[in-house]
Amino acid sequence: MTRGVMVFLALLYVSMSAVASAQALETYRHTPGFTGFSLSDWQEIISSLQSGNLSASEAQKAASTIGTLINQTSQLGVSSSSLNQSLEALYSYFHLSSGNYTESDILNALSLLNNTDVKNMLTSLFFSYMFENRSVSDSDILSALERIETLWRQGKLTPSDYALALKLLSILARSEGYTYLSDRLDSESMRVAADALKAVTSQLPNLIPPNLGQPQTPTSGVKIGGLPSAAFPLLSYLSIPEGLQTIVLVATVVATSILLSYLAPRLVSKVSALWSPTARRVKKLVAYAGRWGEAVEYYWRAVARIERATGVRLSPSNTHREYYNAVKSALGGLSPSFGRLTEIYEARRYAGDSRRDLDEEARRLYGDLVAKL
Amino acid sequence: MGVRQAYSYITGSGYLIEKEREVKLILAALIARGHVLIEGVPGVAKTTIAKTIARTLSLDFKRVQMTPDLLPMDIIGYKIFDQKTAEFKFVKGPIFTNILLVDEINRASPRTQSALLEAMQERQVTIEGDTFRLDEPFIVLATQNPIEMEGVFPLPEAQLDRFLVKIETGYPSTKGFVEMLKKVDEIEAWVEAIKPVVTKEEVLNEIRSARDVKVDEAVYQYIASLVEETRRHHAVRLGASPRSGIAVLRMAKAVAYLEGRNYVIPDDVKQVLAPTLSHRIILKPEYEVEGLTASRVVEEIANRVPVPRP
Numbered sequence: 001m002t003r004g005v006m007v008f009l010a011l012l013y014v015s016m017s018a019v020a021s022a023q024a025l026e027t028y029r030h031t032p033g034f035t036g037f038s039l040s041d042w043q044e045i046i047s048s049l050q051s052g053n054l055s056a057s058e059a060q061k062a063a064s065t066i067g068t069l070i071n072q073t074s075q076l077g078v079s080s081s082s083l084n085q086s087l088e089a090l091y092s093y094f095h096l097s098s099g100n101y102t103e104s105d106i107l108n109a110l111s112l113l114n115n116t117d118v119k120n121m122l123t124s125l126f127f128s129y130m131f132e133n134r135s136v137s138d139s140d141i142l143s144a145l146e147r148i149e150t151l152w153r154q155g156k157l158t159p160s161d162y163a164l165a166l167k168l169l170s171i172l173a174r175s176e177g178y179t180y181l182s183d184r185l186d187s188e189s190m191r192v193a194a195d196a197l198k199a200v201t202s203q204l205p206n207l208i209p210p211n212l213g214q215p216q217t218p219t220s221g222v223k224i225g226g227l228p229s230a231a232f233p234l235l236s237y238l239s240i241p242e243g244l245q246t247i248v249l250v251a252t253v254v255a256t257s258i259l260l261s262y263l264a265p266r267l268v269s270k271v272s273a274l275w276s277p278t279a280r281r282v283k284k285l286v287a288y289a290g291r292w293g294e295a296v297e298y299y300w301r302a303v304a305r306i307e308r309a310t311g312v313r314l315s316p317s318n319t320h321r322e323y324y325n326a327v328k329s330a331l332g333g334l335s336p337s338f339g340r341l342t343e344i345y346e347a348r349r350y351a352g353d354s355r356r357d358l359d360e361e362a363r364r365l366y367g368d369l370v371a372k373l
Numbered sequence: 374m375g376v377r378q379a380y381s382y383i384t385g386s387g388y389l390i391e392k393e394r395e396v397k398l399i400l401a402a403l404i405a406r407g408h409v410l411i412e413g414v415p416g417v418a419k420t421t422i423a424k425t426i427a428r429t430l431s432l433d434f435k436r437v438q439m440t441p442d443l444l445p446m447d448i449i450g451y452k453i454f455d456q457k458t459a460e461f462k463f464v465k466g467p468i469f470t471n472i473l474l475v476d477e478i479n480r481a482s483p484r485t486q487s488a489l490l491e492a493m494q495e496r497q498v499t500i501e502g503d504t505f506r507l508d509e510p511f512i513v514l515a516t517q518n519p520i521e522m523e524g525v526f527p528l529p530e531a532q533l534d535r536f537l538v539k540i541e542t543g544y545p546s547t548k549g550f551v552e553m554l555k556k557v558d559e560i561e562a563w564v565e566a567i568k569p570v571v572t573k574e575e576v577l578n579e580i581r582s583a584r585d586v587k588v589d590e591a592v593y594q595y596i597a598s599l600v601e602e603t604r605r606h607h608a609v610r611l612g613a614s615p616r617s618g619i620a621v622l623r624m625a626k627a628v629a630y631l632e633g634r635n636y637v638i639p640d641d642v643k644q645v646l647a648p649t650l651s652h653r654i655i656l657k658p659e660y661e662v663e664g665l666t667a668s669r670v671v672e673e674i675a676n677r678v679p680v681p682r683p
Contacts, residue, residue, distance in 0.1 A: 288683050316682075350638050351589075352587070
């Protein structure tokens with residue numbers, strides 16, 4: 001494998017990786033975690049929360065969606081710890097709202113509360129009720145509610161914490177038979193939960209598009225797998241429809257390879273033509289060549305010109321005839337002129353032929369080369 | 374003209390297919406007063422080349438097939454008692470010729486090889502106190518088969534040094550081979566019908582003229598650098614001697630002369646480098662085992678040592 005191909009593959013990999021990385025950051029915008037149901041369902045859930053009429057099935061859907069969001073934000077690494085805590089609290093809120101919960105879910109919900117005062121207060125109430133079989137009076141619940149509302153007004157509770165705390169109090173009230181209190185708490189918690197969801201939306205603008213009424217059509221989200229994915233791990237983030245991904249990838253690689261294999265030699269030749277080692281040394285060579293007269297000087301000037309024009313360099317171990325043979329085909333119609341100039345150089349340099357007419361002939365041949373190169 | 378004319382005649386005939394390089398080196402060795410060792414498998418036109426050159430130059434040509442039981446006297450000659458004159462008479466061996474083709478030199482016993490090589494070097498033979506000068510020009514074209522391993526006596530390095538050049542000749546390309554097959558009858562007839570284009574005296578004059586070919590100081594330096602580089606090469610156990618450098622110089626001058634120049638250019642040196650040095654350097658065994666050859670080492674050196682500038 002030539003060095004050129006290796007460089008090309010490396011560049012291709014870097015470019016594809018850059019594209020894949022960009023797409024990886026974009027993925028959550030295109031696949032916002034609404035697996036199984038649409039954005040309009042999500043909008044419906046928020047409306048129900050705002051109106052205080054969230055059904056058990058809607059709560060179940062919301063819990064499921066938030067669970068997916070938690071997984072996605074974790075995989076993509078776009079979640080902060082506060083966002084994650086909010087999402088966890090909301091997940092717990094909707095799970096409890098669905099009515100399908102156990103004692104351990106309640107204990108888990110208590111553990112998710114951030115505010116220590118609220119956590120201790122509610123834990124104490126639930127312990128009395130669950131493990132000590134002591135009844136909790138409505139005044140105890142109202143007292144706790146008062147304390148929680150004070151903390152909320154003081155800004156010491158996040159919306160998700162507040163909603164979850166209200167939900168827990170509502171469960172406790174319902175368990176003790178204070179239905180009126182429970183309904184009031186549920187209604188309040190739903191309103192706060194709607195606000196909490198909006199707060200999450202504001203933290204993930206790309207995750208949940210602001211224009212909820214006109215959802216973008218998400219890409220199908222099929223990931224590249226198989227051999228391309230093994231060869232280019234980052235490509236697994238590329239979202240191309242499954243049927244096309246391999247074809248597109250192979251076609252891109254083949255087309256780019258063909259194009260580069262065609263262009264690269266020409267490009268290299270053009271670039272190398274800009275730099276002639278002999279041209280760099282020509283001043284020194286010419287100065288030294290002066291000992292042998294003009295003919296030798298013209299020869300070196302011609303070599304520098306030809307190196308730039310053809311990209312073929314005169315290496316230190318090349319003889320002058322070897323160089324002539326190397327550039328003969330590239331020079332085309334000019335090759336006889338350069339061939340003769342090489343002969344004149346040899347005669348002057350190695351035989352000490354000092355005839356004046358050789359200088360004149362060399363000057364004419366050099367002029368011919370310069371004019372036509 | 375002369376040898377140059379013969380070179381143009383032979384290569385221009387189109388009958389010695391893909392053997393231009395061999396012809397050129399043999400003629401250059403003749404001009405440089407050296408001998409040639411041709412290494413190649415049987416059937417690659419070694420004898421045809423020798424015969425063609427001999428006929429073109431109107432020189433005497435003899436051929437000796439070496440065998441293990443061949444004695445020195447079979448090559449250089451012997452004295453026999455003539456009863457009529459009651460004197461010993463010298464009977465010249467085949468070495469008394471201008472071009473001597475010694476086939477399979479490595480099949481002869483070391484004693485016979487030594488006698489031949491001494492005569493080649495001294496250009497004279499001494500028998501029972503009488504010295505006999507060999508004819509001029511005199512060139513030995515010795516062949517050896519590189520594949521033969523049994524019943525042969527490989528030439529020691531010191532003996533190999535007696536040969537100015539070693540030419541490695543091989544099979545023609547498919548295209549050349551097909552062309553040769555088409556012309557096989559014509560080639561034989563052409564070799565038999567060759568008329569000399571040069572006289573022996575002209576050849577001798579040219580040998581003298583070739584000595585006057587000019588060599589620039591930079592070319593002397595170039596030859597010295599190339600030869601010294603063989604002693605520094607990592608794969609070489611014994612590099613080229615000063616005598617090798619002299620051989621390169623003589624061959625380069627001869628090639629320049631053959632090409633119609635009275636001055637040597639680096640190209641002349643490069644083209645004679647492998648034939649003159651490859652049999653004079655000894656590689657380290659570990660590199661030989663790996664398949665590296667002296668010719669390749671010389672080639673590598675030629676591609677590394679800078680050519681005189683400007």
